[in-house]
Amino acid sequence: MSMANGTLFLGIDGGGTSCRARIVDADGTVLGEGLGGPTNTTLGIDSAYQEIIGTTVRALTAAGLSESDIGRLHAGFGLAGLHLERDRKAMLAYEHPFASLSIGTDAYTACLGAHDGKDGGIAIFGTGSCGYAIINGEGINIGGWGFRISDHGCGAHVGLEAIRRALQAHDDILPQSEFTHAVMDRFDNNPDKAVIWAESAKPTDYGTFAPLVVEYARRNDSLAQRILWESAKEAGQIIHALQRKGADRVALLGGFSKYLKDWLPGEVIPLLVEPKGDAMEGAIRMARQAFEQKGRRI
Template identity: 50%
Template sequence: MTEKLFLGIDGGGTSCRARLCNGDGQVLGEGLTGIANPRFGLDQACNNILSATRQALQQAGLHEDDMQRMVAGFGLAGINHINDRNAVMQWGFPFASLVMRSDAYTACLGAFDGANGSILIMGTGSCGFWIRDDESGSVGGWGFPISDHASGARLGLDALSYALRAHEGIVPGTPLCSALMAHFDHSPEAIIAWQTHALPRDYGAFAPVIFDHVDKKDSLAIQLLQAAAEDAAAMIRALLDKGVEHCALVGGISGFIRPWLPESLLPYIVEPKGDALSGALIMAREGQ
């Protein structure tokens, strides 16, 4: 009998990661490609998933035909709506089987190694998720710009909005405002032209500039971090209200926001045991 392979996929608004394991849990190969959020293009997202899978196969010394013995677990952003989930499931992946949940679900599963708990993802986007026995659910995570508070994209949007008003003398300017406007040659028209096609990751690209100016004691940067921390704290409290004892902070900007959280929440914050790929692989094994 041909041995099963287990594939974990973590697909978000910036990148797609793949991890391939054998039946013993040994990592055989990994892959990394671009955006895998179907809300921003179904074919692009699914092709990036396949590309990351092929990278993992190549690293493992395996071949394209070996996809047919893969048990796949997908954790994807942008599948909150059933139509988006169905579109991905029906796209035509060549795997032996496929189970799929949100990237928040798999991140929570991995963070607590399948046990009860909650997470707050703070990356390009943001989302809270909790698992308690057979129940689970999300807080936020409805997508940018209507949701995604305490995220890189939200920070970038709020910073640019303020910088544009400062440029016109509506509000006081700061060095951060000047740095942001310089990116657009100090032209409001250039910002408007840019935002017509800008994706969440494009807004999130300004987050490092904000963090750099926090270190320089820029008043706007500090104000933005304080607001993000207040949003994060509200989501953490909502997660703890679901009856879980702990919350793990994950995502690329979580380390910048954590120091700004209220001290009263710190006893409930824990380090994740695993990542979203770990959770996707747990899900694949349970769903086979």
């Protein structure tokens, strides 16, 4: 099918760390992909849309298309933050340049992609975290209410715990170790600098400390291991919650999940399966379904 007049679909996977775009033709052949920055809608609808448009243009360029072709794309957005009704309404009301638009949470599109549109669950552990399941066509959300009050088992919370424990060690509440020194070195061993940093730090900033925890846990630092074990225990609770909702297979997703997997409670391991596809594929599936229903917004 010629790209000059063929139907094109766009899948957007927008999270707290990055935005990914994929363009396919009507046969599902991948034409081009693009990568951009954070698109969590809680950071602002304008900011999220600007990042989506920029990432889409990169995908168009990779596909050998021009920016003017954006109006030919039947788009599906899977975005972090859309579990909030406020942000969902704002995103739907926003004037967009696409041929049609379907939206859902990033968890919904990730679950669609992971199980090829069939029933199943996902547990996402990246900068943030959440669980999601599709059971008998119904979406079920577990957690994911944001870094300040939720997102258990995520990289940002592991980073936060690293800083908290390092400060406790600095004050001789906990034993000092090479691990706590490595964390405090980020602040020139000065708690004042940690306090000032925390005043404006975002979840992604906390997440940059998670690799230190993994590194020193592998070196058998007991404090780093305890942080990972506690995080994995909370991750296991999310997986158990998905099971209670009816998900008998759960795919682990998110950049931090590969570090947590070896620390998960043994009883959840039999539930885990490899994802069949990614969130962009799920977003394209959503866009295609909407297109087949005459492109109505959902």
